[in-house]
Amino acid sequence: MLYDHFPAPRxxxxxxxxxxxxxxxPKIQRMNSCPFCLIGxxxxxxxxxAYRTANVFVLPVPWQRAKNLGHCLVLPTAHVTSLHAAPxxxxxxxxxxxxxxxxxxxxxxxxxxxxxxxxDNIPGQTLSHLHVHxxxxxxxxxxxxxxxxxxxxxxxxxxxxxxxxxxxxxxx
Numbered sequence: 001m002l003y004d005h006f007p008a009p010r011x012x013x014x015x016x017x018x019x020x021x022x023x024x025x026p027k028i029q030r031m032n033s034c035p036f037c038l039i040g041x042x043x044x045x046x047x048x049x050a051y052r053t054a055n056v057f058v059l060p061v062p063w064q065r066a067k068n069l070g071h072c073l074v075l076p077t078a079h080v081t082s083l084h085a086a087p088x089x090x091x092x093x094x095x096x097x098x099x100x101x102x103x104x105x106x107x108x109x110x111x112x113x114x115x116x117x118x119x120d121n122i123p124g125q126t127l128s129h130l131h132v133h134x135x136x137x138x139x140x141x142x143x144x145x146x147x148x149x150x151x152x153x154x155x156x157x158x159x160x161x162x163x164x165x166x167x168x169x170x171x172x
Contacts, residue, residue, distance in 0.1 A: 070109035111136030
């Protein structure tokens with residue numbers, strides 16, 4: 001699994017891979033040390049991709065709450081480190097996909113609703129790659145943000161979640 005192979009960076013990397021330039025323009029590039037960039041480029045863990053546009057992709061997170069299974073991330077394929085650093089056209093595409101995902105988690109995971117979160121370089125964040133959380137919600141989920149009972153979801157289960165979400169997004 002990808003997340004097992006990469007140590008969590010303690011600081012924001014500043015070196016870019018010279019050869020890869022995003023369709024968003026020359027200033028937005030892929031980081032060779034960022035696991036999200038590798039997934040977004042299709043280099044690893046392709047079976048976790050639930051959905052992809054030209055500049056955005058969706059995948060289930062490795063740690064999820066038992067009552068909120070299907071928690072996923074929506075990310076740009078290019079290495080953008082924060083919401084305020086993203087170009088407007090990328091933000092438009094990113095949040096268009098977020099809207100589609102919030103509708104799809106209802107169908108894919110039977111959730112009557114969802115919650116959207118975006119962390120912007122918060123203390124303790126281990127990966128500096130812009131991402132938006134889409135979390136399936138239900139009335140009895142007893143959701144708390146800093147939940148100590150989150151459990152690691154095996155790769156195979158996340159691949160199945162990606163397939164469920166992929167089917168729901170394809171129907172949109």
